[in-house]
Amino acid sequence: MNSKSNCSLTRRVATVGSLIALASFGLTACSASSGSSSPSEAAGDEVGVTLIVKTTTNPFFVAMQDGAKKAAAANGVNLTLAAGKEDGDEDTQIQAIENAISKGDQGILITPNGPSVVDAIQKARDAGLYVIALDTPPDPADAVDITFATDNRAAGLAIGEWTAAQLDGGQATIALLDLFDDKVVSVDYNRDQGFLEGMGIELNDPDTNGDEEATGSYTGGEGGEYTIVGNEATQGAEDGGRTAMETLLSKNPDINVVYTINEPAAYGAYQALEAAGIAEDVLLVSIDGGCAGVAGVEDGTIGATSQQYPVKMAELGVEAIAQLAEDGTKPETSEGLDFYNTGVALVTDQPVDGLESIDSTEAADICWGE
Secondary structure: OOHHHHOOOOOOOOOHHHHHOOOOOOOEEEEEEOOOOOHHHOOOOOEEEEEEEOOOOOHHHHHHHHHHHHHHHHHOEEEEEEEOOOOOOHHHHHHHHHHHHHHOOOEEEEOOOOHHHHHHHHHHHHOOOEEEEEOOOOOOHHHOOEEEEOOHHHHHHHHHHHHHHHHOOOOEEEEEEEOOOOOOOHHHHHHHHHHHHHHOOOOOOOOOOOOOOOEEEEOOOOOEEEEEEEEEEOOOOHHHHHHHHHHHHHHOOOOOEEEEOOHHHHHHHHHHHHHOOOHHHOEEEEEEOOHHHHHHHHHOOOOEEEEOOHHHHHHHHHHHHHHHHHHOOOOOOOOOOOOEEOOOEEEOOOOEOOEOOEOHHHHHHOHHHO
C-alpha cells in the first residue's frame, strides 16, 4: 500500500450545555494542507503542524485526523499526519516527533502512546515547537504546552453512576476491560477509576487500576454488594476486548457488569458475551460516543457511553497553533483544570433521574464532534 492510500481518510465539558460553550517503523505519514501536499512546497507564510495519533485502526483517531485536515485547510496550515501500527506504539511517535523537528514545523499535536514519548516531546519544545496533547494528557501534564482533552475522570464517573442506578441494589459482578497492563497512562486509570467512583466503590490509589478490594459494597444508586472479577488489558482494540472478556468469563461466568476503556473494546466484549449466551443479561458500558457506538446504544449492544469530541480537539489544536504563529496568543486551560476541557456527555436511551444525559438520536447528530 502506498503512503497516499494509507493516509486516505473516512469520516467533554462536564455537561451538554457547556459543550456548546466550547466549541519509520510501521509509521504512516502524509501532508494535507490547503495549498500543497508536500512540506517543501508549502508557502512561505504557511504554518507547519504535525498531528501524531496513536493508530488509524481506531475510528476515534481517524475522526481526529479529519478534523485536523478541515482546520488546516481553513487556517493556511501545512499539516503532516502520522500514525503508528497500534495503540501503545511509542517508537513511531518518537520518530514522527523527530521528523517534525527536522522539517521546521511550528507545532505538534499528539495523542501520547506512553511515557517514553515525553523525552522526545521535550526535545521538540527545546527546538521551539509548540506541543499540544490531544485526548491523552502526558504524565506529567506540563510535559506539553497544553492539553485539549475530555475530562476522562468525569466520563468514567458518568457511566459508573448510570450503572449503579440500573442495578437497583442488586449484586454487581464486574469485569474491567482496561487499556494496558505494561504501562501507565492517565486516560486508562482516569476512566477506570472514574467508573468505580461513580459506582460508589471505595478506591485505594485513584491513579492505579486494579488495587481495589475485590469484594465489598457499592454506594451508588440503591447501593449493594460487588465483586470485581478482574482487570484485563485490551490495547483499546476489538480483538483485545473479545480476548479480555473471554478470560474474565472463564474466571467467573456470572459477570453482569462490564466496563470497557473504549467502544472498539466494547464491541469485542459483546462478541464474547453473545457467544456465552449472556449478552442480554449484562450491563455493558463504554467511553467514546462515536457514530458506531451511538448506534450500539440505540440497538441495545451498549447500555451507556460517555461521548467525547475528537474532531473538536483536533480543530482547536490546529487553530491554536495557527493563532500562536500569527500573533503569539497562547491557548489557556479551562478554569480549575490543568487542561482545556473539550466536553463529555452521557449517552443512553435509559435515562436516570438526576443524571444528565442525551439519547442516541441527539448523540448521533454530534458524534465525534462533527
